[in-house]
Amino acid sequence: MTMHSKFITKFSMTTALLALAWPLSAADGDQALLDKAKALFQPLPATAALENSSLTPTRVALGKALFFETRVSNDGRLACATCHNPAYHGADSLALSVGINGKVLPRNAHTVFNTALLVAQHYGGNRVSVEDQAVKALLSPLAYGNTSYEQVEKKLAQLGYQSWFDKAYPGEAKPLSAENWGKAIGAFERTLLTPSPFDKYLKGDTKALSPLAKKGLTTFIDTGCAGCHNGVTVGGQSYQKFGITQDYWKLTGSTEKEIFKGYDKGRFHDTKNEADAFMFKVPQLRNVAATPPYFHDGSVATLPQAVRIMGQLQLGKDLSDEDVNAIVAFLESLTGEVPANFAQVPQLPVAPH
Amino acid sequence: MTMHSKFITKFSMTTALLALAWPLSAADGDQALLDKAKALFQPLPATAALENSSLTPTRVALGKALFFETRVSNDGRLACATCHNPAYHGADSLALSVGINGKVLPRNAHTVFNTALLVAQHYGGNRVSVEDQAVKALLSPLAYGNTSYEQVEKKLAQLGYQSWFDKAYPGEAKPLSAENWGKAIGAFERTLLTPSPFDKYLKGDTKALSPLAKKGLTTFIDTGCAGCHNGVTVGGQSYQKFGITQDYWKLTGSTEKEIFKGYDKGRFHDTKNEADAFMFKVPQLRNVAATPPYFHDGSVATLPQAVRIMGQLQLGKDLSDEDVNAIVAFLESLTGEVPANFAQVPQLPVAPH
Numbered sequence: 001m002t003m004h005s006k007f008i009t010k011f012s013m014t015t016a017l018l019a020l021a022w023p024l025s026a027a028d029g030d031q032a033l034l035d036k037a038k039a040l041f042q043p044l045p046a047t048a049a050l051e052n053s054s055l056t057p058t059r060v061a062l063g064k065a066l067f068f069e070t071r072v073s074n075d076g077r078l079a080c081a082t083c084h085n086p087a088y089h090g091a092d093s094l095a096l097s098v099g100i101n102g103k104v105l106p107r108n109a110h111t112v113f114n115t116a117l118l119v120a121q122h123y124g125g126n127r128v129s130v131e132d133q134a135v136k137a138l139l140s141p142l143a144y145g146n147t148s149y150e151q152v153e154k155k156l157a158q159l160g161y162q163s164w165f166d167k168a169y170p171g172e173a174k175p176l177s178a179e180n181w182g183k184a185i186g187a188f189e190r191t192l193l194t195p196s197p198f199d200k201y202l203k204g205d206t207k208a209l210s211p212l213a214k215k216g217l218t219t220f221i222d223t224g225c226a227g228c229h230n231g232v233t234v235g236g237q238s239y240q241k242f243g244i245t246q247d248y249w250k251l252t253g254s255t256e257k258e259i260f261k262g263y264d265k266g267r268f269h270d271t272k273n274e275a276d277a278f279m280f281k282v283p284q285l286r287n288v289a290a291t292p293p294y295f296h297d298g299s300v301a302t303l304p305q306a307v308r309i310m311g312q313l314q315l316g317k318d319l320s321d322e323d324v325n326a327i328v329a330f331l332e333s334l335t336g337e338v339p340a341n342f343a344q345v346p347q348l349p350v351a352p353h
Numbered sequence: 354m355t356m357h358s359k360f361i362t363k364f365s366m367t368t369a370l371l372a373l374a375w376p377l378s379a380a381d382g383d384q385a386l387l388d389k390a391k392a393l394f395q396p397l398p399a400t401a402a403l404e405n406s407s408l409t410p411t412r413v414a415l416g417k418a419l420f421f422e423t424r425v426s427n428d429g430r431l432a433c434a435t436c437h438n439p440a441y442h443g444a445d446s447l448a449l450s451v452g453i454n455g456k457v458l459p460r461n462a463h464t465v466f467n468t469a470l471l472v473a474q475h476y477g478g479n480r481v482s483v484e485d486q487a488v489k490a491l492l493s494p495l496a497y498g499n500t501s502y503e504q505v506e507k508k509l510a511q512l513g514y515q516s517w518f519d520k521a522y523p524g525e526a527k528p529l530s531a532e533n534w535g536k537a538i539g540a541f542e543r544t545l546l547t548p549s550p551f552d553k554y555l556k557g558d559t560k561a562l563s564p565l566a567k568k569g570l571t572t573f574i575d576t577g578c579a580g581c582h583n584g585v586t587v588g589g590q591s592y593q594k595f596g597i598t599q600d601y602w603k604l605t606g607s608t609e610k611e612i613f614k615g616y617d618k619g620r621f622h623d624t625k626n627e628a629d630a631f632m633f634k635v636p637q638l639r640n641v642a643a644t645p646p647y648f649h650d651g652s653v654a655t656l657p658q659a660v661r662i663m664g665q666l667q668l669g670k671d672l673s674d675e676d677v678n679a680i681v682a683f684l685e686s687l688t689g690e691v692p693a694n695f696a697q698v699p700q701l702p703v704a705p706h
Contacts, residue, residue: 068440076447079440086698087421087432093701094429102455290703302706338700345439345696348446350643353655 030206033214036221042232043199048116048190055187058168063188065164065346066181072138072155074145075100080134080185084112086343089290089335090192095298099142106142106259108298110283111291113336116190118236118284123296125239125281126270130189135182149178156181160349194287194336198234201333209333216330219323224315228282234334236284239267242296243278245316251309252299264296289332303328383559386567389574395585396552401469401543408540411521416541418517418699419534425491425508427498428453433487433538437465439696442643442688443545448651452495459495459612461651463636464644466689469543471589471637476649478592478634479623483542488535502531509534513702547640547689551587554686562686569683572676577668581635587687589637592620595649596631598669604662605652617649642685656681 049055066072067080083097083105084090090111097109107123121127127136137143138152146152156165156176165176168184200208209217220226229235242248249255249263256262260269267276280296293299294306304324311319319327402408419425420433436450436458437443443464450462460476474480480489490496491505499505509518509529518529521537553561562570573579582588595601602608602616609615613622620629633649646652647659657677664672672680 070438070440071446075451077445077451085423087423087701089700092430093424098428098430292703302704304706343698343700345698347442347691347696348440350645351655353657 030214033218034201034204034206037217038202040221040226040230041198041202041234043202044114044193044195044232045117048114048193050186050190055190056168058164059184059187060191061346062161062164062168063184063186064341065161065348066185067188068346069159069348071159071348072144072146072152073100078144080112080137081345083109086338086345089113089287089338090342091291093292095293099140100145103142106257106264107296108293111287112189113192113194113339114233114284114286115236116186116192117233118281119238120281123280123283124267124270126267129186131182131186133182134185134189135178138178138181152178152181159351164349192339192342194339196286196336197333198330199336210329212326212329213333214330216326216328217333219319219326220330223311223317223319223323223327225310225327228314229285233284233286235282238282239276239279240282240314241278242266242280242313244314245312248278248295248313251313252295252297254295254297254299257297266296285331286334287336288334289328290335303331307331383567386571387554387557387559390570391555393574393579393583394551394555394587396555397467397546397548397585398470401467401546403539403543408543409521411517412537412540413544414699415514415517415521416537416539417694418514418701419538420541421699422512422701424512424701425497425499425505426453431497433465433490434698436462439691439698442466442640442691443695444644446645448646452493453498456495459610459617460649461646464640465542466545466547466692467586467637467639468589469539469545470586471634472591473634476633476636477620477623479620482539484535484539486535487538487542488531491531491534505531505534512704517702545692545695547692549639549689550686551683552689563682565679565682566686567683569679569681570686572672572679573683576664576670576672576676576680578663578680581667582638586637586639588635591635592629592632593635593667594631595619595633595666597667598665601631601648601666604666605648605650607648607650607652610650619649638684639687640689641687642681643688656684660684 070077070079078100083092085092090113092109095108097105099105116130121130121133127133138146153176162176165180169175169180197208228238228240231237254263257264265277266280289303293301300306300309307324307327308319311317423430423432431453436445438445443466445462448461450458452458469483474483474486480486491499506529515529518533522528522533550561581591581593584590607616610617618630619633642656646654653659653662660677660680661672664670
């Protein structure tokens with residue numbers, strides 16, 4: 001028997017054994033994992049529209065223009081798109097975002113994708129909806145820095161947006177308003193859903209995840225990550241204490257901040273309730289692999305490092321390199337494509353002369 | 354005869370007279386104006402490629418990614434696209450652009466469209482080409498703020514661009530280099546040409562300009578504007594003194610600037626030659642109607658105002674409202690569409706972990 005034929009024989013025998021054993025057990029395992037996953041996660045819906053509002057094309061188009069509009073901010077440079085940049089999967093690649101006049105914001109920017117589906121906006125949850133966030137950002141001294149909604153409305157009229165609002169909100173007493181700024185931007189943001197391989201998987205296509213990603217999904221569930229990171233957005237539906245086993249900054253390297261008079265205590269800064277100390281909105285994990293750096297202050301640069309720290313801080317577990325790699329492979333399956341309409345920058349009106 | 358039939362008769366007679374006289378004289382006038390225009394202006398070429406370089410798809414794609422890349426700047430926020438924004442026709446809508454860490458730049462940003470066809474880059478012409486501009490911006494303390502090209506190359510490698518450069522510049526000893534950063538961005542910028550109604554007109558379609566725009570073109574030529582604003586980019590091919598009849602700041606409202614130790618004296622600040630005092634590159638006028646505010650310091654907000662001031666400052670002429678309106682209509686015919694590939698923001702690499 002030559003080396004070659006020996007190899008062939010050995011290969012064929014192995015194949016034959018696999019043909020008997022593997023498909024059955026793999027299929028069983030696949031179905032069991034899929035069933036487990038379906039109990040914890042849901043695929044993205046077709047729309048994130050509010051029941052009582054309609055995402056008309058004119059509203060979405062207006063909201064998209066306003067999303068990219070810098071001239072409403074007080075230094076003329078800040079737009080929603082500054083921190084939610086199509087080039088960086090709807091985030092900005094910075095540890096901490098920067099508002100008008102170079103003012104550093106206290107927290108890391110989330111991706112805008114799928115954010116309309118979250119329980120609330122911001123890490124502290126102090127914005128009840130995407131519409132609420134868009135309106136309140138107008139007067140935030142760190143964000144758009146306007147002094148009143150009247151000032152905003154005057155700017156929008158001067159820039160030539162009156163007819164845009166008239167068409168988007170026909171029949172209203174005052175179509176051009178800060179409230180409709182929020183509604184229009186909200187309408188646009190509600191279209192920014194990013195289906196991913198994991199959605200295909202949840203819909204029954206077990207081949208949509210690689211074997212490593214499935215291993216990671218198993219570990220993600222069995223280790224306890226899915227206790228908080230679950231639902232349609234794999235997180236983003238509840239608040240949790242950050243730093244269960246020890247103070248988070250000991251592992252993240254986070255620093256004290258003047259605005260918080262020390263370390264960031266999350267919801268506490270909004271509610272002033274000690275029970276909310278260190279409670280943060282659990283971030284959604286959709287598109288997490290495409291949106292470093294990590295945590296509320298962007299203090300951790302890479303996803304494997306973030307996964308390892310989460311195991312230690314939240315679950316008291318030292319994940320092995322193998323586990324971390326597998327979880328990262330699963331998290332990568334949550335990356336969707338940047339919506340084409342989001343990446344296509346609109347032409348903004350030239351102010352009439 | 355009723356009122357109605359009287360009107361019909363009168364109308365028909367007028368039509369009959371026009372049918373005899375108007376087409377002939379209008380066609381004559383149209384052809385004479387077109388001939389005059391063709392002697393002064395040229396339509397955009399099909400490409401702005403350098404003869405000794407080729408705009409390969411991989412180079413253009415790399416250049417486009419680098420154009421939108423903020424992580425190479427020293428505050429992580431500045432990209433070419435910051436001042437050359439697709440939303441504002443390749444400019445930024447600001448009077449003065451802003452570099453890293455909120456540093457205000459001394460001059461207004463030109464549109465990036467068709468700029469590869471100009472005699473040089475910047476108002477002072479101190480950058481010989483788009484490639485030269487892109488490379489030197491990397492070390493400018495006001496722009497990207499890097500301390501060395503080595504630092505830039507290290508950043509680009511860490512961000513995951515090595516394979517992009519290897520593919521775009523195969524066979525070179527060092528594909529990932531600051532020099533090739535410039536070449537790639539230059540390749541992308543050389544694709545950003547914006548044909549306009551005026552190009553159709555120059556190619557013989559006399560209906561591509563409205564009657565008012567044609568009147569404006571006549572005035573533009575006869576008044577003397579075309580003395581400097583001529584050629585393929587309707588300006589941008591020479592240097593001229595700004596403020597022939599009087600100091601420019603008396604009409605523009607420009608202010609003294611610390612960086613210039615007084616008023617901006619244009620090329621003088623680069624050459625230190627008194628003969629260059631107040632000499633500025635004549636701006637191209639393609640897309641001028643879409644890129645307010647105006648002049649080297651953005652001191653004038655609207656196009657009619659800018660046209661009126663130019664008449665006074667450069668030609669000693671007080672243009673009538675009628676002339677200004679007509680010239681503005683002509684200038685509006687120089688607006689082209691934003692190139693689709695420019696408006697589509699690319700996905701940038703996530704740094705490998």
